[in-house]
Amino acid sequence: xxxxxxxxxxxxxxxxxxxxxxxxxxxxxxxxxxxxxxxxxxxxxxxxxxxxxxxxxxxxxxxxxxxxxxxxxxxxxxxxxxxxxxxxxxxxxxxxxxxxxxxxxxxxxxxxxxxxxxxxxxxxxxxxxxxxxxxxxxxxxxxxxxxxxxxxxxxxxxxxxxxxxxxxxxxxxxxxxxxxxxxxxxxxxxxxxxxxxxxxxxxxxxxxxxxxxxxxxxxxxxxxxxxxxxxxxxxxxxxxxxxxxxxxxxxxxxxxxxxxxxxxxxxxxxxxxxxxxxx
Amino acid sequence: xxxxxxxxxxxxxxxxxxxxxxxxxxxxxxxxxxxxxxxxxxxxxxxxxxxxxxxxxxxxxxxxxxxxxxxxxxxxxxxxxxxxxxxxxxxxxxxxxxxxxxxxxxxxxxxxxxxxxxxxxxxxxxxxxxxxxxxxxxxxxxxxxxxxxxxxxxxxxxxxxxxxxxxxxxxxxxxxxxxxxxxxxxxxxxxxxxxxxxxxxxxxxxxxxxxxxxxxxxxxxxxxxxxxxxxxxxxxxxxxxxxxxxxxxxxxxxxxxxxxxxxxxxxxxxxxxxxxxxxxxxxxxxxxxxxxxxxxxxxxxxxxxxxxxxxxxxxxxxxxxxxxxxxxxxxxxxxxxxxxxxxxxxxxxxxxxxxxxxxxxxxxxxxxxxxxxxxxxxxxxxxxxxxxxxxxxxxxx
Numbered sequence: 001x002x003x004x005x006x007x008x009x010x011x012x013x014x015x016x017x018x019x020x021x022x023x024x025x026x027x028x029x030x031x032x033x034x035x036x037x038x039x040x041x042x043x044x045x046x047x048x049x050x051x052x053x054x055x056x057x058x059x060x061x062x063x064x065x066x067x068x069x070x071x072x073x074x075x076x077x078x079x080x081x082x083x084x085x086x087x088x089x090x091x092x093x094x095x096x097x098x099x100x101x102x103x104x105x106x107x108x109x110x111x112x113x114x115x116x117x118x119x120x121x122x123x124x125x126x127x128x129x130x131x132x133x134x135x136x137x138x139x140x141x142x143x144x145x146x147x148x149x150x151x152x153x154x155x156x157x158x159x160x161x162x163x164x165x166x167x168x169x170x171x172x173x174x175x176x177x178x179x180x181x182x183x184x185x186x187x188x189x190x191x192x193x194x195x196x197x198x199x200x201x202x203x204x205x206x207x208x209x210x211x212x213x214x215x216x217x218x219x220x221x222x223x224x225x226x227x228x229x230x231x232x233x234x235x236x237x238x239x240x241x242x243x244x245x246x247x248x249x250x251x252x253x254x255x256x257x258x259x260x261x262x263x264x265x266x267x268x269x270x271x272x273x274x275x276x277x278x279x
Numbered sequence: 280x281x282x283x284x285x286x287x288x289x290x291x292x293x294x295x296x297x298x299x300x301x302x303x304x305x306x307x308x309x310x311x312x313x314x315x316x317x318x319x320x321x322x323x324x325x326x327x328x329x330x331x332x333x334x335x336x337x338x339x340x341x342x343x344x345x346x347x348x349x350x351x352x353x354x355x356x357x358x359x360x361x362x363x364x365x366x367x368x369x370x371x372x373x374x375x376x377x378x379x380x381x382x383x384x385x386x387x388x389x390x391x392x393x394x395x396x397x398x399x400x401x402x403x404x405x406x407x408x409x410x411x412x413x414x415x416x417x418x419x420x421x422x423x424x425x426x427x428x429x430x431x432x433x434x435x436x437x438x439x440x441x442x443x444x445x446x447x448x449x450x451x452x453x454x455x456x457x458x459x460x461x462x463x464x465x466x467x468x469x470x471x472x473x474x475x476x477x478x479x480x481x482x483x484x485x486x487x488x489x490x491x492x493x494x495x496x497x498x499x500x501x502x503x504x505x506x507x508x509x510x511x512x513x514x515x516x517x518x519x520x521x522x523x524x525x526x527x528x529x530x531x532x533x534x535x536x537x538x539x540x541x542x543x544x545x546x547x548x549x550x551x552x553x554x555x556x557x558x559x560x561x562x563x564x565x566x567x568x569x570x571x572x573x574x575x576x577x578x579x580x581x582x583x584x585x586x587x588x589x590x591x592x593x594x595x596x597x598x599x600x601x602x603x604x605x606x607x608x609x610x611x612x613x614x615x616x617x618x619x620x621x622x623x624x625x626x627x628x629x630x631x632x633x634x635x636x637x638x639x640x641x642x643x644x645x646x647x648x649x650x651x652x653x654x655x656x657x658x659x660x661x662x663x664x665x666x667x668x669x670x671x672x673x674x675x676x
Contacts, residue, residue: 012591018661033664036604036613036628037585040663056663058628060587060604064661103611142611165611172611 004061005095011065016072019054028115030107035142035169037063037104041070041111045119050074050082055111062097062104069093070108083116085109086155087167102167106152138180141173146184153188161185206269207234213268214241218261222247229261237272239265242279253277280597283643285552287483288430288460288576288634289601293526294485300529301487304522312519313510322521329528336531337477337494338468346493346511347524351459352381353504354478354493357515358455359385361501362422362476363394366451369421375399375407375436376619378426382457383615386424399425404568405434405620409444416448423454427461427477431603431616431632432567433576435465442473453499459483463534464541464573475499481523485636486530490523537637546574548644549635553577555648560655561675562668566622566630575635578603578617580626581655582671583664589631592654598647603630625667 004012021042031038037059044052053071057064070090074082087109091097097105136146152158152167161181165171171178201209214231222228227247232240241261247253254277262275284292310319312326330342339345348354359382363372374386376398386396397415400408407425416423423445428435438456445452455476458467463484469477476499481490495501495514507516534541556563562582581589586602593600603614604627612618613627622630635644659668 009591012588013595015661020665029663033583033628034624036611038663056661056665058583058662058664059585061591063585064588169611 002061002098002101004065004098007069007093007095008062008065008097011068011094012061015055015057015064015068017054017068017075018056020056021052021054026115026119028111028113028118030110030114031059032143033058037107039063039067039107039111041067041108041115043074043115043119045079048079050077050079059104059107060101062094062101063107065094066090066097066104066108067111070112074112079116079119082112085112087152088155099163099166102156103169106148106167109151109155110148138184139168139170139173139177142169144168144170149181149184150188153185159185159189201269203234209269210234210239210265210273213265214261217268218264221260222256227256232278237270237274239273239275240278241275243277283596283598283646285633285635285639285643285647286599286601287636287639288433288632290482290488291485291636292638293482293487294530294533296533297486297526297529301522301526304525308521312521313508322519325521325525326519329524332528332531333492336462336467336535337479337492338470339494339496340470341497343512344469344494344496346495346515347519347527348478348491348493348515349489349520350491351379351457351478351480351483352491354480354491355379355382355455355457356385357493357501357504358476358478358495359389359422359424360504361495361514362453362455362499363389364502365500366421366453369419369451370394371417371419372396372422372424373399373412373415373420374424375401375426377401377405377429377431377616378424379430379457379459382424382426395419401434401619403621405429405432405566405616406568406571407436407441409437409440412441413444413448416445416452418449420449420452423452425454425456427456427458427467428464428573428576429616430460431614432578432620433460433572433634434567435461435571435573438472438474446473460573460576463530464575466538469494469496476501481527481530484530484534486527487523490520490527492527540637542574545635545637545639548639548641549575549577549633551641552633552635552644552647553579555644556651559648559652561672562655562659564626566617566620566626576632578630578632580617580622581629581631581658582623582625583662583668584629584655584658586629586631588658589629589654592658593647593651596650596654598650600634601632603632604628 021044024042025045026043028041040056042054043050053075055067055071057067087105090105090108138144138146138149149164149168149170158164161171161178164181171181211231219229227245230242232242243253257275257277265273308321310322312323330345333345334342372394390396399412425436427438442454445454453475456474458477459480461467462479475496477494479492482488503514505516510516510519556579564580566578566580586604590602603617617627617630
């Protein structure tokens with residue numbers, strides 16, 4: 001017996017936007033017949049706006065409700081807005097789902113993401129992806145990728161293997177991938193932890209770290225091209241540097257400064273760093 | 280909206296006659312049956328007489344072979360642990376892939392404790408591979424444990440034949456039968472079956488939840504699972520649950536009286552439901568063999584749709600059934616029984632078990648047959664597998 005919300009019951013009893021769109025601009029799929037639930041979503045997109053959406057779902061009550069409400073959530077929205085929808089948004093719109101059923105909302109998110117990826121006019125979604133690992137199947141029973149697990153952890157703050165199973169089904173059958181799932185959770189939180197640490201660096205720690213990065217990572221690269229860099233001063237997030245050797249007077253020095261020095265420091269120390277060249 | 284209850288393998292309604300005989304023991308007859316004063320006599324005699332009724336119900340040779348327990352799971356745990364503890368030098372167990380979880384999970388625990396467990400498979404009709412069973416029995420086999428009838432498919436296993444196989448291979452091997460799904464549906468005769476231990480549960484045949492029975496034949500020694508007082512001849516401590524014991528005995532009496540009805544009328548209604556569904560719904564299939572089943576059960580797969588959604592729509596009309604689909608139970612995998620039978624994955628997730636009782640009315644079956652095609656149509660329209668469904672429709676016309 002599931003404690004489904006009124007909204008979930010309404011949507012599986014009277015699903016909206018059922019069917020198929022002929023000549024759809026984007027089609028996305030998730031799940032499979034073998035796994036016990038699957039979803040196909042069809043989008044009509046005009047001038048960057050989703051003008052129509054339909055779905056076909058093989059699955060339980062909450063899977064149908066998730067698909068149905070998702071179509072309602074995206075019709076009339078811009079592609080940019082639609083891209084931001086997470087599985088949590090779907091579950092929230094339904095007034096919540098039982099924990100064991102969260103994977104239904106994830107399936108909606110997955111199909112939507114797949115549709116957007118297949119949408120020709122969208123240049124690419126790589127920027128959404130670049131902090132994740134390569135596409136790799138973790139759970140072979142349910143065909144769950146590392147990316148999907150990573151997304152589910154990130155969007156829902158999942159902490160345990162059991163939660164990941166509830167949200168993605170990964171590990172729910174033979175259970176052999178539970179160790180791998182734990183590794184992904186650990187990696188995610190280690191990464192988050194190290195990011196947090198960086199954000200809370202004291203001014204002195206920050207200066208030391210910037211200095212170290214310049215010496216160990218930036219300077220050697222510039223030296224390869226016969227140039228070099230010196231740290232002059234640090235003022236909050238402003239990092240004042242002096243370019244030397246071939247770099248000084250190079251007409252590409254501005255590019256070097258922004259695309260290499262600044263981006264390296266932003267990545268490793270603080271994303272708000274501005275690098276300024278002083279004479 | 281009237282309730283149409285077709286989930287009698289999950290639990291059954293308490294027969295009014297059963298409740299009636301139980302009530303005095305909640306009120307004026309509250310004595311402990313072990314006490315020696317006159318006031319305890321009624322409680323004491325009730326337990327004694329109930330044991331006699333159950334002895335007849337199972338056709339045991341002696342009342343001493345009947346133990347009252349709290350449920351089917353306790354009966355199974357007592358039997359299995361009890362036999363293994365008495366035969367510590369033997370470390371091998373044989374069971375089936377389609378047992379009830381209360382037994383299967385115990386065997387998985389025993390594997391962790393160092394026992395070797397062989398799980399016998401079934402064919403697509405749900406029938407056991409007896410050759411595999413025969414081959415598996417060896418000098419080290421302490422216990423063979425096989426259910427009488429399967430809870431999901433209703434398939435009856437040839438217990439008598441299995442007894443013969445076991446005794447021909449190893450006379451020391453004990454045979455436990457989980458008969459929870461057989462009790463009340465088909466006659467049980469432990470002597471003819473040749474079993475050593477057999478467990479049943481009251482709430483599957485119109486007694487309340489919370490009472491079970493374990494038959495242990497006089498040649499079989501077991502250690503108790505619950506250690507304490509001298510009750511149940513030292514094999515199950517705990518003050519006798521007098522009202523429930525009275526209840527299960529009454530339920531057994533009623534079951535014996537209605538056995539013929541069960542085998543004819545309940546079967547007729549089950550067959551009507553089954554053939555009506557198969558005839559009127561093109562994407563349906565019977566998941567089991569149609570012979571050799573308990574009379575009240577059928578398991579039907581609806582292809583390319585999912586079982587939970589069927590149950591939710593049925594529930595909206597007051598109809599109760601159950602599903603072997605993953606989604607219903609909260610587990611992520613579909614029924615282990617249907618998987619062991621290799622039910623095709625197009626149908627396994629849409630499998631519905633219908634289980635009737637002697638309280639099922641023909642008008643209820645007619646109503647289900649009237650509304651079900653509409654529900655299945657509605658859900659089928661949602662399916663992403665429209666091409667496959669169109670093919671199926673063409674094929675089955």
